[in-house]
Amino acid sequence: MVANAQAMSNASIIQVHGLVNRFGAHTVHQALDLDVYRGEILGVVGGSGSGKSVLLRSIVGLLRPTAGDVHVLGKNLLKLNAVQRSQIERRFGVLFQKGALFSSLTVTENVALPLVEHAGLNRKQAEHLAAIKIALAGLPADAGEKYPASLSGGMIKRAALARALALDPTMLFLDEPTAGLDPIGAAAFDQLILTLRDALGLTIFLVTHDLDTLYSICDRVAVLSQKKVLVADKLDIVAATDDAWIQEYFHGPRGRAAKQAATASAQGKF
Numbered sequence: 001m002v003a004n005a006q007a008m009s010n011a012s013i014i015q016v017h018g019l020v021n022r023f024g025a026h027t028v029h030q031a032l033d034l035d036v037y038r039g040e041i042l043g044v045v046g047g048s049g050s051g052k053s054v055l056l057r058s059i060v061g062l063l064r065p066t067a068g069d070v071h072v073l074g075k076n077l078l079k080l081n082a083v084q085r086s087q088i089e090r091r092f093g094v095l096f097q098k099g100a101l102f103s104s105l106t107v108t109e110n111v112a113l114p115l116v117e118h119a120g121l122n123r124k125q126a127e128h129l130a131a132i133k134i135a136l137a138g139l140p141a142d143a144g145e146k147y148p149a150s151l152s153g154g155m156i157k158r159a160a161l162a163r164a165l166a167l168d169p170t171m172l173f174l175d176e177p178t179a180g181l182d183p184i185g186a187a188a189f190d191q192l193i194l195t196l197r198d199a200l201g202l203t204i205f206l207v208t209h210d211l212d213t214l215y216s217i218c219d220r221v222a223v224l225s226q227k228k229v230l231v232a233d234k235l236d237i238v239a240a241t242d243d244a245w246i247q248e249y250f251h252g253p254r255g256r257a258a259k260q261a262a263t264a265s266a267q268g269k270f
Contacts, residue, residue: 013038013171013203014059019068021054028054030227032068041197041204043214046224047245052207053097055224056173059205060092061085090118093169097176099160101148107134107159108144114166130166137162138192154185165196174206178213186210190217211255215262
């Protein structure tokens with residue numbers, strides 16, 4: 001795990017208290033509490049159906065929870081009017097699980113769209129800034145002219161990341177960013193996220209199942225279980241928690257391999 005204590009602050013930039021998410025008779029979250037600290041990369045894990053993506057959507061305003069409070073930058077999002085919410089939500093950049101790019105638009109047009117719609121730029125200005133964001137995401141310049149259908153899985157992830165960065169967000173929300181990538185591509189994407197966090201001072205909320213990601217770039221890990229955050233702490237403390245799912249997840253063959261790889265990398269063997 002890469003802890004960046006210097007970059008992290010004890011101040012909570014996001015505070016979730018008493019969150020309830022219920023769909024009909026099915027309760028996904030019950031009295032869920034979670035703090036996200038300024039400047040950290042928080043990895044969010046949990047079994048299937050634990051509500052990882054639901055929690056992300058609740059924070060960014062795509063889903064109104066049944067009950068509870070979501071404070072961002074000291075403001076209760078659920079009590080703000082539309083204009084006030086919009087001002088806060090412009091501080092968010094979101095990378096959805098499958099990219100969610102508009103198939104009829106080129107990469108440049110996808111990245112430029114929020115700059116036109118939300119920043120009021122004209123098309124030329126927006127596309128100039130889009131080219132910068134595309135480069136930040138590690139894509140070649142000619143990728144901007146391509147449509148999503150002609151991109152590889154890794155390029156789609158990076159194009160979606162470029163769009164998430166379009167409005168210079170304070171907070172970045174990533175939903176399974178390395179899902180479907182080969183190990184080399186996933187490792188490269190992890191390092192890109194770490195570099196962007198350090199360079200841009202981002203706070204990153206990262207939903208993942210990728211153990212290599214947790215060990216290589218996350219400052220803390222939050223485990224969703226039993227409809228709440230069971231534990232949120234540094235990875236070694238989380239991995240030592242007396243819970244059957246946690247023990248199986250972190251101490252199974254893949255967990256042991258990820259830990260060994262991270263330890264070897266930290267010791268300069270790779």
